[in-house]
Structures are given as structure tokens and as C-alpha cells.
Amino acid sequence: MRTDMKAAFGSQDTGVRRAAVIGAGSMGGGIAAQFANAGIPVDLLDIPGSDSRNGPAEAGIARQLKSGGFMAPEAAALVRPGNVEDDLPRLAEADWIVEAIIEDFDLKRDLYRQIEAHRKPGSTVSSNTSTLLRRDLVAGLPESFARDYVISHFFNPPRQMQLLEVVAGADTAKESATRAWRAGRGLLGKTVVECRDTPGFIANRIGCYWIAMAVLEAAEQGLSVEEADAVIAAFGVPRTGVFGLLDLIGIDLIPLVWGSLIRSLPAGDGAHAYDLAGSELSAKMQAAGRFGRKSGAGFYRKAEDGSREALDLASFEYRPRREVADLPGGGRDLAALIAAGGPLGDYAWSVLRNLALYTALVAGEIAHDLPAVDTAVALGYGWREGPFRQIDRVGAGEVVARLRSEGREVPKLLEGAAQAGGFYDGTAPRIDLSGAPLAADDAPGAAAEAAPRILAETPGGRLEDGGEGLGILRITTKMGTFAPEVFDLFEAVLARGDLKALVIAPGSPRALSAGADLSRFLELAETPERLEAFLARGQSVFSALRRAPFPVVAAVRGLALGGGCEVTLHADRVVAHAEARIGLPETQLGILPGWGGCTRLLARLATPGSGPQGPGALAARLVETLLPGPVARSAVEARGLGLLREADEIVMHADDVEPAACAIARALARDYSAPEEELFTLAGPSGLAGALAGARAARQAGRIEPAALRVAEDLAEVVTGGPEGDPSRPLSEAEMHALERAAVLRMAARPETRAAMQATLKR
Numbered sequence: 001m002r003t004d005m006k007a008a009f010g011s012q013d014t015g016v017r018r019a020a021v022i023g024a025g026s027m028g029g030g031i032a033a034q035f036a037n038a039g040i041p042v043d044l045l046d047i048p049g050s051d052s053r054n055g056p057a058e059a060g061i062a063r064q065l066k067s068g069g070f071m072a073p074e075a076a077a078l079v080r081p082g083n084v085e086d087d088l089p090r091l092a093e094a095d096w097i098v099e100a101i102i103e104d105f106d107l108k109r110d111l112y113r114q115i116e117a118h119r120k121p122g123s124t125v126s127s128n129t130s131t132l133l134r135r136d137l138v139a140g141l142p143e144s145f146a147r148d149y150v151i152s153h154f155f156n157p158p159r160q161m162q163l164l165e166v167v168a169g170a171d172t173a174k175e176s177a178t179r180a181w182r183a184g185r186g187l188l189g190k191t192v193v194e195c196r197d198t199p200g201f202i203a204n205r206i207g208c209y210w211i212a213m214a215v216l217e218a219a220e221q222g223l224s225v226e227e228a229d230a231v232i233a234a235f236g237v238p239r240t241g242v243f244g245l246l247d248l249i250g251i252d253l254i255p256l257v258w259g260s261l262i263r264s265l266p267a268g269d270g271a272h273a274y275d276l277a278g279s280e281l282s283a284k285m286q287a288a289g290r291f292g293r294k295s296g297a298g299f300y301r302k303a304e305d306g307s308r309e310a311l312d313l314a315s316f317e318y319r320p321r322r323e324v325a326d327l328p329g330g331g332r333d334l335a336a337l338i339a340a341g342g343p344l345g346d347y348a349w350s351v352l353r354n355l356a357l358y359t360a361l362v363a364g365e366i367a368h369d370l371p372a373v374d375t376a377v378a379l380g381y382g383w384r385e386g387p388f389r390q391i392d393r394v395g396a397g398e399v400v401a402r403l404r405s406e407g408r409e410v411p412k413l414l415e416g417a418a419q420a421g422g423f424y425d426g427t428a429p430r431i432d433l434s435g436a437p438l439a440a441d442d443a444p445g446a447a448a449e450a451a452p453r454i455l456a457e458t459p460g461g462r463l464e465d466g467g468e469g470l471g472i473l474r475i476t477t478k479m480g481t482f483a484p485e486v487f488d489l490f491e492a493v494l495a496r497g498d499l500k501a502l503v504i505a506p507g508s509p510r511a512l513s514a515g516a517d518l519s520r521f522l523e524l525a526e527t528p529e530r531l532e533a534f535l536a537r538g539q540s541v542f543s544a545l546r547r548a549p550f551p552v553v554a555a556v557r558g559l560a561l562g563g564g565c566e567v568t569l570h571a572d573r574v575v576a577h578a579e580a581r582i583g584l585p586e587t588q589l590g591i592l593p594g595w596g597g598c599t600r601l602l603a604r605l606a607t608p609g610s611g612p613q614g615p616g617a618l619a620a621r622l623v624e625t626l627l628p629g630p631v632a633r634s635a636v637e638a639r640g641l642g643l644l645r646e647a648d649e650i651v652m653h654a655d656d657v658e659p660a661a662c663a664i665a666r667a668l669a670r671d672y673s674a675p676e677e678e679l680f681t682l683a684g685p686s687g688l689a690g691a692l693a694g695a696r697a698a699r700q701a702g703r704i705e706p707a708a709l710r711v712a713e714d715l716a717e718v719v720t721g722g723p724e725g726d727p728s729r730p731l732s733e734a735e736m737h738a739l740e741r742a743a744v745l746r747m748a749a750r751p752e753t754r755a756a757m758q759a760t761l762k763r
Contacts, residue, residue, distance in 0.1 A: 005074060005636070007039035009575065009649035009660050014183040015175075016040060020094035022084060022111065024060025026067075027128055028100030030158035031188075032060070033069035036078035037159070037578060037636060038187040038652050043090045048083040057081035069159050071578060071634035084114070091118040096183055098152060100128040103260075108137060116145045124176040126152035126166075130204060131260045134167050134197045148176040152184065153201055155380055163379035164190035165201045189578060189652035193376045198366045199264035202373055203380030205366050206359055206387060208261050212276035213354050214242040218313075219281055221347055225299045225310050230324035231348045234334045236384030243299035247292035251299075254282045270358045284316060335394045349402070352390065356399055359387040360411040364433040370423055388423040396422050411435075456492050460485030461507065463493050466662055469500030469669070480506060480513035482538065482563045483520065490541045494548060501665035501672075502548065504567060505555045505658050512554065515562025518589075518757050525748040532741055538563065538595035539737045546570040546675060551668035555661035556580045557654045561631065565643060566593055569600035572668060572675075574648040575661040576635040582643050583631030587711045589760065590753030592626065594744035598718050599736040601625065603678060604642050615683035615727055619691035619719040627695060627704075627712050679730035682721035691716035707752050714743045 011017075017040070021032040024046040035042040049055025058081045063069075070076050082090060091097055097119060101107060108127060115125060125148055127137060138146040150168045155161035164184045168177040184192040195201040200208060218228035229241020238245055246254075259277035276282055285291075285298070290311075292298030299311045301318060308321040327344065329336030338349045359373065367373045374386025383390075391399055396417035403410050410418075416435025417423045423430060432438055452464035455471065460483050464472040473493055477483050493502065506512045516538075524531040545552050545567070554560075554571040560582045568574045568582065576582065584593045584601075592598055605611065605621050612621065625642065632638035635650045644650075649664065651657045683691070695712035698704045704712075717723075718739045721731060731739075747753055 005036075005039040005078060006639075006646060006650070008187060008578065008652045010186045010651070010656070011038060011040065014186040015179040016095040016183040016187060018042065018093050018095060019183075020045065020091050020097045021100055022046070022097070022115075023100035023102075023128075024057045024081075025100065025102075026063065027154060027156055027158065028098070029060035029064045030069045030156065031098055031100060031128070031154055032079050033064040033075065034158050034188050036075040037071045037634075038189075039075075039078070040187055041078045041080065043080050043082055043087065043094065045082045045084050045087055045090075048085050053083050053086060054081040057083065067157070069157065071159070071636040072640055074640070075636060084111070088114055088118045091115060091123075092120050094119070094123055096124045096126070096179060098126050098128060100154075103129060103131055105132060105136070108132070109141070112137070112141055112145060112149075116142060122148060122173075122175065124148055124150065124179045126150045126180055128152060128154055130201075131199070131257075131264065133199070134169055138169070138171075143171070146171050147173045150177055150180050151195075151197075151201070152180055153195075153203075154190075155203070158188070161379070162189070162191050163203060163376060164188065164192045165195045165203060165376060165380075166192055167195050167197050167201065169197065185653050185656070187652055189654075191375060191379055191653070193372050193379075194368055195372070195376070196366050196368070200261050200366075202366050202376035204257075204261065205362065206355075206373070206377045207381040208258055209271045209274065209358055210351075210355055210381075210387075211242055211246065212258060212271070212274040213358075214351050215246065215276060215281070216274050216279060217350050217354070218242075218347060221343065221350070222314075223343065223347055224322065225313065226322050226324050227344060228347065230327060230331055231337065231344050232351070234327065234329065234331050234337050234348060235351070235390060236334075238382045247298035247300055250292050250294055251282070251285050252291040252294075255286070258282075270354075270361065274354075281313070288316075334390070335398075338394065352394065352399070353403065353408075355387050356391050356414060357403075357408070357411065360413040363413060367433065369433060370429040370431070388417070391417065392422045392424055396420075456489065456496075458485045458489040458492070459483075460487075461489045463489065466503065468666065469498065470503065470662060470665060471496075471499045471501070472503045472505050472658075472662070474505050474507045475513055476507035477517075479559070480508075480511045480564060481515065481517040482513060483517060484537075487537055487541050490545070494541075494544050499550050501550050501669040502552045503555055503658070503661045503665050504552065504571065505661070506557055509558055509654065511559035511561075511564065512556045513561070513564030513567065514559050515564050515566075515586075518761050521748075522754060522757055522761075525754070528745055528749070531748060532745060535594050535741045535744055536737075538566075539740070542567060542570040542596045543733060543737075549672075549674055551665055551672045553661045553665040553668070555658045556582060556635075557657050562586055562593070563595050566595045566597040566600070569597060569604070569643075573661075573664055574644055575657055575664060576638065576644060576648065576650055577654045577657050578635050578650050578652050579654070580635050580638070581631060581633060582635065582638040583629070583641075584626060584643070585629040585631050587627055587708075587715070588629035589756045590707060590711060590750060591744050591747045592711070592715055592718065592740065594740045596733075596737060596740070598622065598626070598715070598740050599680070599733060601642065602680065602719055602736075604645070607645075610642065615681050615720075616687040616690045619683050619687055619716060620694065622719045623691050623712055623715045624694050626715055627708065678733060680733075680736055681727060681730045682719065682725050684721050684725035684727050685723060687720045687725075687727075688716055691720055710750075711747070714747055718743050 019035045020043040021028045022045045032042045032044040044057045046056035134151050153165040155163050181192045184190045225243040232241045255277050290297045301309050303309050309318040310321040328340035377386045400418040412435040416431045420430040456463040460477050461475045466472045551572045553573045554568040556576040565584050638644045651660050699709045
């Protein structure tokens with residue numbers, strides 16, 4: 001297992017070269033795993049175990065390996081287990097120390113005194129608390145500790161949840177706070193939101209209120225749990241709805257989380273009107289042991305026959321779950337739903353009204369600007385948009401007018417939004433948290449770049465001017481699929497003489513490219529000549545990219561599958577989001593990568609130091625690599641599969657991928673020369689048996705189906721040179737491409753290949 005993982009791109013700018021996490025539970029272990037995913041060594045400490053001193057920390061690492069906290073198993077080697085009795089001196093090596101122990105005020109304070117005795121001066125110390133205030137936690141501790149101490153509120157699971165709330169104090173050193181912000185984004189991949197030092201910070205203050213209010217309003221208004229969840233889905237929140245979300249969170253946590261928050265809020269806070277922890281509904285659920293998914297029953301449960309049941313809030317008995325159909329606006333248009341009225345529309349209005357009033361009243365207390373509120377709530381609770389953008393979607397003026405018609409007092413923030421025509425103008429807020437208008441230059445996000453200048457465009461994409469001779473080619477088809485219009489753009493770009501560098505970028509956050517359009521592929525397969533022309537065009541375009549007189553960098557976020565992966569294999573560099581899914585799944589459909597993918601991957605495997613060499617060994621390795629249709633679940637895993645090289649870069653925050661790719665492209669352009677033509681020495685027919693040995697053994701053992709063995713045979717024929725292959729006569733790239741095309745044409749004609757593609761399209 002590797003212990004020398006390359007650190008994430010930009011890690012040297014974060015000020016964190018080693019980290020430490022104290023507390024190896026699901027949260028602490030997950031935070032440690034995320035540091036390791038970025039290539040940063042980290043100590044994970046917990047209490048000593050009875051059987052093994054480091055047992056609890058080792059168990060924390062094992063849990064993360066099992067639950068997917070590590071992006072690849074080798075990342076776990078960067079986590080060094082220890083315990084707080086023997087290993088606190090290790091803290092002197094750490095630049096950032098994260099405390100993630102239980103929410104016990106006295107235990108945390110005692111631990112901080114021990115940390116202060118061992119840490120190096122200037123290192124950042126933070127707590128993952130979600131309920132305790134910074135000012136209370138540092139009260140009476142040395143000034144040197146308070147100066148370097150911040151709250152760092154992560155959300156669970158740390159790998160997947162993008163939000164990180166950070167609370168610094170007036171006494172916090174700028175260097176320590178900046179380190180947490182930079183490393184939170186650059187190493188942990190988080191969107192960092194600065195919060196004020198108030199109970200629940202931003203996301204939980206609003207999110208917990210919203211859940212409690214929506215649940216209790218539904219019960220008060222006599223809605224079923226299915227009706228309430230269908231209405232709540234129109235807000236653009238998780239598909240679970242609010243009752244389903246509580247089942248997922250765990251109803252047993254209501255007394256702890258909601259109870260703690262209510263106790264910490266002043267008596268006049270609006271959350272007291274919806275005391276979920278003190279409600280009769282919560283008490284009955286706790287008494288019945290209905291804790292949600294973890295107990296097998298909550299507001300929903302699975303019946304013995306596998307069907308779904310819902311809890312009747314009146315009888316407190318389960319009954320078959322009922323579908324809620326024909327919601328106004330199709331259940332997706334909140335404004336239409338509210339305007340329709342009736343029990344469901346009135347419930348939708350009550351939720352929006354209460355959310356708007358509460359958020360407007362507390363926003364200035366908990367946050368520094370409007371985007372902080374919307375970002376924290378959206379990321380922390382999985383909403384499509386935060387509360388202020390929700391109001392804008394319905395119309396701030398309409399919301400205020402209805403509040404007035406009901407005789408309600410309108411907060412200044414809502415009044416200001418109505419007068420300004422909404423909270424936002426595009427990405428920039430129109431008002432501040434007092435409701436006063438913002439000058440365009442003062443608005444957070446106002447410095448966003450203007451729309452790029454378009455240099456060329458087809459229905460499949462466009463070439464944007466990145467400045468100083470840099471072109472940004474953006475694929476804009478659905479999921480970035482390669483259609484003829486995309487190839488038109490590539491060819492036009494490659495024919496230009498004014499580019500110094502090129503970045504190939506996604507048209508949406510979901511994908512650089514999901515490869516060829518399967519429906520079009522099946523259509524072309526009806527006429528082999530047309531399919532061969534399609535294959536040849538892709539090979540020609542990708543080869544021209546590789547031979548371009550300027551550097552080509554692929555920026556990958558979301559998916560890069562099939563042809564999307566093949567285009568990255570032809571780029572000089574790849575900059576990939578850590579969570580990108582990169583792969584060549586064609587063999588699962590019965591074909592092989594036919595746009596030069598086999599050829600480029602063979603060249604990768606032939607790199608000295610990458611594994612066994614020689615024509616026969618390379619052929620066997622390529623068949624072994626491609627036969628499963630490999631799709632990496634992370635960029636770290638893609639590197640292990642050879643789909644990314646050591647020189648390629650991994651970026652932890654998705655929004656940083658394209659800027660990093662542009663910077664790297666500009667740097668490569670300073671002294672660039674196109675790669676030389678490659679020749680491929682293949683094993684010939686005598687190497688076919690060796691290339692197929694693994695697949696034949698797998699078939700004999702029943703691990704693969706006969707169709708998979710046929711795919712292996714086609715792969716082996718390509719990478720051994722076919723019937724005419726001769727180790728003494730190396731093949732050119734063009735000759736390799738001819739072998740790829742011939743194989744794909746054979747494979748596409750098989751009934752099982754077409755059936756697999758049609759089944760995929762139906763899914």
C-alpha cells in the first residue's frame with residue numbers, strides 16, 4: 001500500500017502540511033480521512049483502549065475504510081493512530097489540530113489545556129462543536145490559545161457534505177483563521193462559510209427551526225405525512241420531505257439536538273413557538289421507540305411484504321403509504337402551489353411565511369451577509385436554494401403583500417427586499433442584512449467575472465476566450481455527450497492559429513462528458529460504414545488534440561466516462577475534482593474504447609515503473625485493466641487504475657478545478673513542444689494466450705459470463721496486433737486505431753451488445 005500519495009493541487013498554499021484530529025468517532029474519523037484523501041498526513045487520537053492502547057483510533061480508521069470515508073484504501077496509510085495519554089506530544093508536528101470529541105463542555109476545556117501544553121506556537125486549533133459557543137469554550141484559557149482557536153463545524157459524513165462553518169472571534173489571529181479557511185477549501189474540499197458566534201451557527205439555526213416548524217404545522221393543520229412531504233418537496237429540498245428527513249436523521253436525536261438548541265436560545269426567539277423536543281408528537285415517538293430508519297420504524301416503515309407504510313398522525317397507527325398526485329405546478333413550482341390555495345397550498349404558504357419571517361429576523365444575528373445564509377442552509381440541509389432565494393422564487397413583493405394582508409409585521413429585511421425587487425440580482429445581493437440597498441461594487445459576489453467572450457460556437461459547445469491566448473472549449477450537449485456538433489467544434493478549434501493553450505471544460509457541473517450518445521451509436525451500428533466513419537472521426541480529433549502545437553489540459557468534474565475519459569487520455573494534463581468519476585465502462589456494454597482509448601492506455605502501461613513490461617505482459621495488463629469496465633469512484637482511485645498519471649492534478653473543491661486547469665495550461669505553454677509520434681511493439685498471435693489467461697481462468701471459475709470472455713478476446717486481439725501482428729514490426733498509432741475500429745465493428749454487430757445498450761438506455 002502506497003504511503004507517498006501526491007498532495008492535492010494547491011496544498012502548499014494552505015499552511016497545513018500535517019494535521020491532527022482528536023476523537024475517532026464517525027465525525028473525527030471522517031475528518032481525518034478527508035485530510036488523508038488530500039495527501040496530508042494526519043494523526044488520529046482517541047482515548048486508550050483496554051486491549052490495545054491505540055485500539056479506538058484504529059477502529060475509527062477501519063470504520064472509514066468500510067463506510068467509504070477514504071477515496072482509495074492507500075489513503076488510510078496517511079492516518080497514524082494514537083491515543084491522548086501517550087501521543088499528545090505528536091501535536092507539536094501539526095499545523096491544524098481538530099478537536100472532535102463528544103459535546104461535553106468540561107471535557108473539551110480540559111483537553112484544550114493539554115493541547116496548549118504540546119502544540120507548536122501559531123498552529124490552528126478548532127472544535128467541531130455544533131452546539132457550544134466559542135466565547136464560552138475559550139473563557140479563562142490562555143490568550144495564546146484563544147488567539148489560534150476557531151470553531152470548525154463539519155457536517156456528517158465529512159467526505160460528502162460540502163459545508164464547513166467557521167467561527168472566529170475578535171481575538172483570533174488572522175493567520176490561524178485564514179489557515180482554517182484555506183485548508184478547509186483547499187484540502188478538505190469544503191465551501192467555507194463564516195458564521196457569528198451564536199447558537200446553532202447558521203445552518204442548524206435555520207434548518208432545525210424549519211424542520212420543527214414544518215412538522216408541527218403539518219400536524220396542526222391535519223395533513224398526512226405523505227401530503228406534507230409532497231408539499232415540502234416543492235421547496236427544492238431533499239426528496240425525503242421533512243418527515244422522511246427526520247427518519248433519516250434519527251428521531252431519537254430530537255431531545256438532544258433540538259432540545260439543546262431551544263435551551264440555548266433567548267426566550268423571545270421564534271423557535272420557541274415550535275418546540276419539537278417538547279412536543280407531544282416527539283414524546284410519543286420516543287416512548288414507542290420509533291426512531292426512524294435506524295430502528296426500522298419512524299414516520300415511515302417497511303411492511304412485512306416489502307411495501308411502504310406511513311404513520312397516521314391522528315391514530316398513531318401505520319397504514320399503507322398513499323401517493324399524493326396532481327399537485328399544482330407538478331409539485332415543483334412553489335409559487336403555483338401557494339397560489340392554488342386549499343389545504344396543501346395553505347400549508348406551503350405557512351411554511352414559507354414562517355421560514356421567511358424567522359430567517360429575516362435572525363439573519364443579521366447569525367451571519368455577515370445574505371449569501372452566507374443561503375449557502376449554509378442549502379449545503380447543510382441539501383436544499384436546491386437557500387431561504388432568501390426561495391422567497392425570490394415566489395417573489396419578495398408578493399410575500400410581503402400577503403404578510404401585510406394577514407396583518408403581520410414585516411421585518412425590515414423583507415421590506416428592503418420587496419422595495420429592491422428581490423434579495424438578489426443574479427449572483428449578487430441587492431441589499432445587506434439590515435435591508436438597506438447595496439451599491440453594486442459592495443455586494444458580495446459583485447466582482448464575479450463578466451460573461452466570457454465567445455470565439456467560436458456550434459450546437460455542441462463553444463470556445464471561450466480565457467485571455468492571453470488561452471482558449472476554453474466547453475462541451476454543452478446533455479451530459480457532454482460527443483455528437484457530430486462537438487467534433488465540429490473540436491476541429492474548428494484545432495484549425496485556429498491563435499491559441500497558445502487549450503482547456504477542455506465541462507458545460508455543467510455534472511459531467512465533462514459521459515461519452516458517446518448510445519441511442520446514436522445504436523442507430524449508426526445499423527450501417528457499419530457510418531459507424532466506422534464515426535469511430536474514425538473521434539480517433540482523428542483526439543489524435544489531433546494530442547499532436548496540437550499547444551498544450552491541452554482537461555478539467556474534470558462530475559463524470560468523464562467512455563469518450564469523456566478517452567479525451568482526457570489524449571490531454572497533456574488532467575486536473576480532476578477529487579470526487580470525479582472517471583472510467584472506461586464500454587466493456588460492460590460489450591464494446592471497447594474505440595476512440596484511441598486502448599492505444600493511449602497501452603502507452604500509459606508501457607511507462608517505466610508502472611508494472612511488468614514487455615509486449616506480452618502489457619497486453620495481459622491491459623485486458624485485466626479494461627475487462628471489468630473500470631469506473632473510478634474518485635480521482636485518487638482513477639490514479640491507481642492508471643486513468644490519471646502522477647503528473648495530473650487532483651483538486652479538492654469542485655469550483656477550483658477550472659481555475660487550476662487554466663493556470664496549469666498557461667504554465668505549460670511557456671515552453672511547450674508537442675509529443676513525438678509513438679510506435680507500439682505488440683506480442684503478435686503468439687502472445688494471445690498469455691493475454692487471455694486471466695480471463696479464461698475467470699470464465700472457468702464462473703466469475704465472468706461467456707459474453708465477457710468474448711470481450712476479452714477482442715481486447716486481446718487489439719493489443720497483440722491481430723492475426724498479422726509481428727513483434728519485429730512496431731505499429732503506428734494509425735494502425736492501432738484501425739485495430740480498435742475493426743474490433744468495435746465486430747462487437748457492435750452482436751445481439752448481446754445491442755441488448756445491453758438498449759437496457760442501459762431504458763434505465
